[in-house]
Every structure is written in structure tokens, then in C-alpha cells.
Amino acid sequence: GEDVEQSLFLSVREGDSSVINCTYTDSSSTYLYWYKQEPGAGLQLLTYIFSNMDMKQDQRLTVLLNKKDKHLSLRIADTQTGDSAIYFCAEEVLGNSGYSTLTFGKGTMLLVSP
Amino acid sequence: KAGVTQTPRYLIKTRGQQVTLSCSPISGHRSVSWYQQTPGQGLQFLFEYFSETQRNKGNFPGRFSGRQFSNSRSEMNVSTLELGDSALYLCASSPSFAGETKGTQYFGPGTRLLVL
Numbered sequence: 001g002e003d004v005e006q007s008l009f010l011s012v013r014e015g016d017s018s019v020i021n022c023t024y025t026d027s028s029s030t031y032l033y034w035y036k037q038e039p040g041a042g043l044q045l046l047t048y049i050f051s052n053m054d055m056k057q058d059q060r061l062t063v064l065l066n067k068k069d070k071h072l073s074l075r076i077a078d079t080q081t082g083d084s085a086i087y088f089c090a091e092e093v094l095g096n097s098g099y100s101t102l103t104f105g106k107g108t109m110l111l112v113s114p
Numbered sequence: 115k116a117g118v119t120q121t122p123r124y125l126i127k128t129r130g131q132q133v134t135l136s137c138s139p140i141s142g143h144r145s146v147s148w149y150q151q152t153p154g155q156g157l158q159f160l161f162e163y164f165s166e167t168q169r170n171k172g173n174f175p176g177r178f179s180g181r182q183f184s185n186s187r188s189e190m191n192v193s194t195l196e197l198g199d200s201a202l203y204l205c206a207s208s209p210s211f212a213g214e215t216k217g218t219q220y221f222g223p224g225t226r227l228l229v230l
Contacts, residue, residue, distance in 0.1 A: 042222050048215075095170065097170050107156060107157075
């Protein structure tokens with residue numbers, strides 16, 4: 001079955017880089033996503049990577065995918081206090097119904113201190 | 115464009131009661147998905163509706179049900195509430211065009227349900 005694992009907590013200082021890691025088990029995943037959730041809000045899609053890519057950069061965000069090890073990471077450069085939130089990784093898998101679903105990790109709480 | 119709206123935002127119920135949550139998708143979006151978020155289990159997929167039909171379902175008991183109306187608005191219902199149903203219920207809408215990925219989903223702010 002599908003399972004997505006993340007570390008639960010990360011604390012960094014403002015200006016440092018943050019790296020949030022995620023592992024997944026379903027090798028048939030098509031896309032992998034990173035979402036951000038701020039208090040009292042829904043999920044906001046940050047970035048995504050197609051499963052046949054190994055890296056994607058988007059401004060301060062860098063996504064690395066190691067498909068062999070089923071390992072995904074999100075690096076946030078020059079982390080700011082406004083980046084404090086819960087970050088979820090998710091994999092998209094095509095189901096038996098012919099439609100795809102998302103399986104989420106439990107989320108990593110990122111705390112950025114000034 | 116207005117975002118995904120969910121009502122109510124907060125709800126308190128007691129065990130054994132039933133509850134109905136509502137989700138209005140972004141205008142033009144035809145697919146609505148529901149998720150349950152709890153600290154212990156994280157985010158889990160409940161079901162997805164498209165054109166008033168359920169086209170995908172997660173592993174939840176039959177107490178959890180939903181429906182979609184012709185204007186794409188969706189409701190989910192939980193009957194015989196249990197303490198463990200306390201959660202943030204998130205709805206997400208997407209346009210649902212051919213070949214689209216789940217990355218086109220936009221999430222609402224959620225309804226926080228507390229069961230006492």
C-alpha cells in the first residue's frame with residue numbers, strides 16, 4: 001500500500017536553509033507535491049515534481065527526487081519567519097478506479113526563529 | 115475569482131449526532147474532493163465527486179457520505195458521530211479536465227469539527 005513518511009519537526013534560524021525530507025513507498029507515483037499549511041488555513045500548493053525528473057528549482061525552493069530510494073526533499077533557501085508552517089509532501093497515484101488520488105505525509109512543522 | 119469556501123468553519127457536536135458540512139468550489143470547477151485531517155493520522159482522502167457522481171473513495175466507514183449538486187457544490191455527512199471524528203475537514207476543488215493532475219486542486223480553509 002501507499003505510505004508517505006516525514007519527520008515531524010524542524011527548527012532553523014532566519015536566513016539559514018531548511019531541508020524537509022520525505023519518503024514514499026509507491027513506485028508508480030506520477031507526481032510528487034509539496035504543500036504548505038499555515039494556522040487556520042487550508043493547504044497551499046508550493047511546488048511539484050514529475051516522477052521522471054530529479055530536480056526542480058522555483059525561486060527559493062528546490063525539490064530533489066531520488067526515485068531509486070523513493071526519497072523527496074524540499075530545500076528552502078534563506079528561510080524567513082513567514083515560512084513557519086506545516087509542510088506536507090504528497091504523492092499522486094493512479095488508482096484502480098482510473099482516477100488518481102493523493103496520499104499525504106503527516107506533515108513537518110517548520111519553526112523559523114529570528 | 116473567489117476561492118473554495120467551506121461552511122461552517124467551526125462546529126461542536128456530541129457523540130451519536132450527525133453533521134453536514136458544505137463546500138462551494140471555485141466557479142467553473144467540477145470536481146470536489148474531501149479530506150480528513152487529524153494530528154494522529156494526518157491528511158486522509160475521503161471521497162471525490164464529479165458531475166454529481168462519486169468517482170473515488172478512500173477507506174472510511176459508511177457513516178461518512180457525501181453528495182454533489184448540479185452547481186458542483188458538495189456536502190459531506192457524518193452520521194452517528196464518534197469522538198475520533200473530531201478533525202479538520204478539508205475540501206478541494208479542481209477543474210477536472212482530461213489529463214489533469216491533482217496539483218490543480220485548490221483547498222478550502224476547512225471546517226473544524228469537535229465531537230464531545
